[in-house]
Amino acid sequence: MVEERVERRLAAIMAADVVGYSRLMEADEGGTLNRLKALRRDIIDPAIAGHSGRMVKLMGDGALVEFASAVDAVTCAIEIQKKTRQFGESGGDSTSLFRIGINVGDIIVDGDDIYGDGVNIAARIEALAEPGEVYLSRTSADQVRDKLP
Amino acid sequence: MVEERVERRLAAIMAADVVGYSRLMEADEGGTLNRLKALRRDIIDPAIAGHSGRMVKLMGDGALVEFASAVDAVTCAIEIQKKTRQFGESGGDSTSLFRIGINVGDIIVDGDDIYGDGVNIAARIEALAEPGEVYLSRTSADQVRDKLP
Numbered sequence: 001m002v003e004e005r006v007e008r009r010l011a012a013i014m015a016a017d018v019v020g021y022s023r024l025m026e027a028d029e030g031g032t033l034n035r036l037k038a039l040r041r042d043i044i045d046p047a048i049a050g051h052s053g054r055m056v057k058l059m060g061d062g063a064l065v066e067f068a069s070a071v072d073a074v075t076c077a078i079e080i081q082k083k084t085r086q087f088g089e090s091g092g093d094s095t096s097l098f099r100i101g102i103n104v105g106d107i108i109v110d111g112d113d114i115y116g117d118g119v120n121i122a123a124r125i126e127a128l129a130e131p132g133e134v135y136l137s138r139t140s141a142d143q144v145r146d147k148l149p
Numbered sequence: 150m151v152e153e154r155v156e157r158r159l160a161a162i163m164a165a166d167v168v169g170y171s172r173l174m175e176a177d178e179g180g181t182l183n184r185l186k187a188l189r190r191d192i193i194d195p196a197i198a199g200h201s202g203r204m205v206k207l208m209g210d211g212a213l214v215e216f217a218s219a220v221d222a223v224t225c226a227i228e229i230q231k232k233t234r235q236f237g238e239s240g241g242d243s244t245s246l247f248r249i250g251i252n253v254g255d256i257i258v259d260g261d262d263i264y265g266d267g268v269n270i271a272a273r274i275e276a277l278a279e280p281g282e283v284y285l286s287r288t289s290a291d292q293v294r295d296k297l298p
Contacts, residue, residue: 008218010159010253010292069157070255104159104253106219106292117295142288143159143255146266 007109012073012140013122014053014065016080016100019131021061036061039097043083051076056114064122066114070104070143077102077134085132096133101126103137156258161222161289162271163202163214165229165249168280170210185210188246192232200225205263213271215263219253219292226251226283234281245282250275252286 018024024032048055048065051072056064067073077100084097103125105118121137129135136144167173173181197204197214200221205213216222226249233246252274254267270286278284285293 008220010161010218012159069159071157104292106296139288139291142291143253147255 008106009109010104011107011114011118012067012070012102012104012143013107013114013119014067014073014077014100014102015062015122015126016065016077016098017062017126018097019099039084039087043087044080047076047079047083050079056112062126064114064119070102070140071147073102074134074136074140074144074148081132081134096131099126099129099131100134101129101137102134102140104139104143157255158258159253160256160263160267161216161219161251161253161292162256162263162268163216163222163226163249163251164211164268164271164275165214165226165247166211166275167246168248188233188236192236193229196225196228196232199228205261211275213263213268219251219289220296222251223283223285223289223293223297230281230283245280248275248278248280249283250278250286251283251289253288253292 053065053067053076056066101122103122107118108115125135125137202214202216205215250271252267252271256267257264274284274286
């Protein structure tokens with residue numbers, strides 16, 4: 001079997017974006033950026049680090065995060081949504097700021113970047129998610145069933 | 150959410166065993182052990198190394214191997230079965246010596262050892278496999294569909 005050898009690994013991919021980002025920026029550019037920066041520092045980055053995730057890239061209002069474990073990815077996503085809701089409720093801000101989608105895939109690794117269906121599907125699932133919710137593809141749901149409290 | 154933090158990772162688990170091991174050993178203990186040793190040295194170990202696998206444990210006539218990628222695990226398993234068949238045909242020996250099962254799971258890691266459903270399912274799939282064949286669980290089939298030549 002002749003095959004070009006690419007580096008692959010199984011990973012849980014979390015895609016997240018900000019609901020209504022353009023509208024928020026139009027209404028209050030500085031305030032929106034400051035609020036997102038604070039959320040990232042206080043909620044998102046610590047949640048990712050606490051579940052051994054790796055921020056692969058930030059694209060405007062979106063983020064792509066890789067986890068070695070699907071259980072860790074889902075637990076992290078739930079924590080982000082829960083804490084963002086608490087933050088919003090305490091400050092009177094939007095309580096459903098993020099959409100999050102998670103997929104498990106056999107992805108292609110090229111240095112620090114990742115490619116393949118597994119990544120694309122995470123982004124598509126995320127686009128379907130309701131604000132404040134975490135949506136899972138079947139392959140990620142298969143891996144967390146009976147493993148979450 | 151209070152939860153004991155265990156180390157987890159997504160992995161493709163390959164379980165393999167020797168078909169009719171007890172019968173082979175009864176018929177020719179020394180010859181069987183020598184043949185298995187040669188197969189391991191010439192076919193199995195190089196195939197595992199060539200696909201970045203890690204031999205987790207050998208248990209009598211069985212082996213448990215971990216791969217970071219499902220595509221790598223399945224390609225490796227097919228290579229082992231194909232080369233074992235060629236070896237058998239050239240030497241007049243059994244051409245269907247191994248049963249192989251593969252599963253993808255979010256496993257628990259403890260040092261060099263691995264635990265969890267993901268591992269148990271690989272062993273159950275392997276027990277169902279026909280001699281000389283590679284059987285895949287649904288979670289592993291999901292990950293290699295359209296990715297193998």
